[in-house]
Amino acid sequence: MAAAISVTSLCLGAELRFKSGQTWRGELNDTVEVVYNEGGREQRVEGKVVRADSTMVVVETVSAGKTAKKSIFFGDVKSMKSLTAAAKTDSTSTTPATSGAKAEGNGTAGATAGASTPTAPDAKPSDGSFKGVFFLPMEGMVGTGLRHDEIEAIAKEADKAGPGQIIVLEIDSPGGMVLEAQRIHEILKDLKKRHRLVAWIKKAISAAAFTAMHCEEIYFMNLGSLGSMTMFSGMENVAKGESLEAWLALAGEVAKDSGRDPHIARCMIVKDLVCSYDIPEGGGPKDARFREDGKGQFLVDGPDTMLTFTASRALACGFSDGTADTTDELAKLMGLPEWKEYNESGRKIYRDWQALLERGTERMVELMVQLNYKGDTLGEPEKILATKLNIVEELIRWHDRCWSCAIKAQFEMGVGVPPKEYLEQIAKDIKKQIAEIRERNRENARRR
Amino acid sequence: MTLRTRLARTMRSTLPLTLVAPALVGAVSITLSANAPALASPAPVPTPSEDKALPLVAKPKVYVIPMKGQLGTDIHVDIYKKIIEDARKVKPDFIVFDMDSSDLPKSMLLEDPGDRREEWGIMDYDHIRTMVRALREDLGDVPQVMWVEDAFGASSLVALAWPNLYMANQARFGGLGGAIANIKARYSQEDVEAKMVAATAGGILGILEKGGYPTALGEALIYPEQVLSASFEGRKVNFRNDLEGQWLIDTSKDHAVSFRATTAEDVGLSDGNADTFSDLMFLLGYREFEQIDSGQKLFDDYVQDWRRAMEKVREYYNDSQETGGDLKGLQQAKSLLEKALTLLERYPAIEMRLGLPALKVKLDIDRLKEEINGIKRQEKETGRPGGRSGGGGGGRSAPGNGPGSR
Known part of the structure; x- marks a missing residue:
């Protein structure tokens, strides 16, 4: 070894x-x-x-x-x-250290205040002080189902328990908005300084892969996949030039900060790049030395493909720390005495958000469609406009409550919801029209 | 592995190069080849996901879970949740998944495959993953066997999520070449296409890994341009996406690899061939067994119910387009759509099959309500019966946009 x-x-x-x-x-x-x-x-x-x-x-x-x-x-x-x-x-001893300096927190392997964690799968809490992990499931597009807001919320919960907590992010996402990925980056970069961050991968594509790579520890489910981080916008406008360079640099930095080879991240972004690795004799996956060509012992990514890891490929080259299908298996790999959650907060954050997202998206779609006909049979222009105004104002309220719902409506249900500012302008115009009608009516009444 | 397979392997390993196995016409051909090392090997293959050994009992209780018909509708996670509950109550010694789900009929020369396109499996990877996880994890403490009577198309992906796999002699699996081709057709920009292809492939290969099947095999199954060969180390089969293995399984760069039962057994993908359930039990080492059919009944009832419901939805929806534009007609249309909505909400398979979202029907109903209220107001104001001129229209879809085929 x-x-x-x-x-x-x-x-x-x-x-x-x-x-x-x-x-x-x-x-x-x-x-x-x-x-x-x-x-x-x-x-x-x-x-x-x-x-x-x-x-x-x-x-x-x-x-x-x-x-x-x-x-x-x-x-x-x-x-x-x-x-x-x-x-x-x-220079000689191999006896494990038993330092007396204790970190606050719930006492798990590698977790420490003010520092990122060394990942030691065999490390186990030994003094029975383990109070549980903070577990946050995240499901859906980055920007709708997977957002910085929920990560921030679980961070607050973990902070209440003091530094050195374990936060497990269960990720099931096809990727999404770069802007949101940037927000997530800022939060995770800070969060990993005081807590042990773990990603558990069901599916982490594109911006979700970027999110996962902030964690020093990544575990896959057997069906899991992670990668494909090419950035594009609108109708296949792929990032080029400076924006591509910036994306490559950021993804590489995130990978490196979490103890991974930056070239792996780059291979998830640019198709033409190649990556292979060697494992020194007697070494294990964590000893893999990556190369930027295909001449290593094992090929990770060929010249014609974008890198996306499956569980076994990620494990073989040390990108992943293990494969677990259940929380009990995950606990074992993480070196925990058992799977225990500190409290229900993460699951509640997830449930509440998903429920709101579903309800809000459906309602916004309904409102957008209703805008085309609701009130049309009322006859009187003022009543018709008042109905439309109600719809627009409800849309604005939903924007305030759940801007992600508008994004989900557009990307997942194909119904575009105008930006809030635009809706506000529409509301203003309708109000103006109503005022004009009222004024006309008053004028007519006066004339009569 | 059967004695025949072992013998075949021993024989073939001593045969000269480039001998094409004659029994494989129509599926893949296996050719023996010289074995030369490549520069970089693919990453190590996955360890088959842990599966419980079959029990050592004289007469096991065997619970049968059917996977028959269309993937995504008949084979749907909702019914399996009920079956899982039932299986837990029954406490079987092991479970057999009986798979018979193919896009193409076996008698391809007699039938036009395009005739039954609406019955082709639905490639919804999230649904497949959810279903596989539910069955493998929620019943993870019970030994499981996958028995493939036929699985050509997306269903073969499901079958490969199980490591203990047996096939009927006429069974096929493969037909996944369209999975990637469809993605490629959607994107024109090279890098975006590569991203989407890699993301899709990652999802598919992840499902295969659940069954412990190697990436090289998975890539040959989904990428038409990938070739496949295999080398043997004792009983271990090493697949590779080049022609350097001892056996050349697929040398074509134009189509993805597919397997027939014999080939699948020869290359160790299947553990044996059995044409009947009794044969399968015998192959597994049981002369006597108790077959539990309650899962079969739940499945059959569900398939019958949702398909009947789908026909009703079609009928309600089409009838709703035919009613008149007067108050009575609109009320009839509303009532028909409300019935359709109830069924759509009860059976998600209908939405999947018809591509008719429940939300759309809900909004159509809302629009009709609006019109009905408008007419009532009009009648009240004028004292004359109201209605739309010309009938139809309103919130209702044109006939061509209604439910039909996917």
Whole structure:
């Protein structure tokens, strides 16, 4: 085995044994000095360790007031020592660390305040303090069924329990709006600093794949698939030039920040790119070294296809941390003593939102169709206009309550709902027409 | 695997190159080939998803779950939810899924396949995934066997979600080449097409992985341009999308691979061939068994009910177009559509089959109400009977837009 890592509960102390035989024991957020190979040269970096596991060591450095992250493949690390007093460095011992420094939270593997999690599938909470995970199912298009709002809501719930919670996002989405993906990105980027984020994949295509890749831990269901992130708008206007470059850079950064090779993300965006990998002798999937050509031992993505992972392919190259069809199986893979949910909040957030989305979408479709005929048989123009006004005003209220309903109506039911501003203008015009009719009526009455 | 298959494999592995197996005309041909290593291999194949072993009992209780007729309507998750409940009560020793669902008739030379196009399986991957998950997970503690009497088209995808697969001698599976071709036809921009194809393929391959079947096989089943060959390591079959394997299964780049029972068994996709339920039981090692048919009854009743209901919906809908434009006619039309709506809401299969959303009917009813109220007001105001001139129209669809075929 190339690396030995153990993460104890609560204290979150980690132990890494490098190829050189040197062992580092410490905790996330320790200040460390890492010596590593890069481009055939020995390099050195000093900073706060924000990730340390059998795949990657990530060190946060501060230079000229700017914070930057340096990701180093585990296999490239020659040595690592902690410069803070709390951690110990041992060149021979392989005994797991038992640091006394406890993080607040519910005590699960790798979860720690202020740092992202090292994923250690065999790590188990040991002191019985595990209170459960925050579980949020997310289903539907990004922008309608899968939104930043629900992630924000579960984050608030998790924050109430203190940092270091586990948030499991169950994703079943065909993708959707880039704008919403950007909002999700901002939230998850922040959220992963204080909680352990886990994605459990039923289906994560396009913007949903991007969402999932923010999580350090990704588990698939057997039927799951993830990938195909080409960005396009309207009638097949594929992002090109600067917008493509920006998308490639962002997706690559997200992948890298979560301990994955950025090239994998790029292969999900550009068809022509190729990706293969090698697994060093005696290594496992997590030791996979990716190449930007097809000359590796195993092919991930050929030149004529867009990369979309299935469960087994993702597992084989270490992209996924395991395959689980049930919550019990997932708990086992996550190193939890059992599947337990902290409370019902995530499921309630999901249920409430899906119910509102369904009701609101159907109502908006109804209203749009009714706009064509409702009130037409009333005879009097003022009554007809008043009926139309009621419909438009209800549409505006639905816009305020559930803007995603308008998007769902358009994309999933083929009924376009005008933007709120446009509806407001229509309402204003109708009111004006009603006022004019009333004025005319008054005028007529006066003349009579 | 049967003795015949083992013998066949041993024989073939000693035969010279490029010998085409004669029994495979009409499906795929297997040719032996030299085996040369390629640069990059496909990623490792999935481990077959865990399945319970069949019980060691003398006379097992076997619960039969039919999958017959049209995928997406007859074979629909709603009825399986009821069957799952029933099976839980019965507590069988194991379950046999009896699959007979094909887009193309076996007697293709005698029938025009286009004649029954409306009976072709509906490729709704979300529905397939939901159904497979329900059956595999909710009954996951009971051993399961898939017995394919025939599965040509989308249904073969469902069959491949089960690792323990047996086939009748005349059974086929495949016919999935259209899955990707249909996606390609929808998009003109190369990258968008590639994205949609990859997303669809990912979904399909995920279903195959549930049954433990390798990606290379899945890709040959859905991509016309993918070839397929296989090599054997003992009992293990390694499929590959090149012609470097020992056996060339599909060398064509023009059509996706399909299998007949014999070939499927030869390449280890099916575990054996059985023409009757008793044969299947015998093949599984049981001379005696108790066949539980309550699932069959639930299924038959459901199919009969929803199909009868569909005919009623057609009738109600068409009749609603024929009523007059006066008050009485509009009230009749409204009443007919209300009956249609009740049935549409009870059987989602009707909506799937006819492409007639319940919401549309609901809105048609609302529009009729509006017209009825208008006429009543008019009558009240004028004291004369009101109505639309010329009849028809209103919120009602033109006859050509009503329910018919998908």
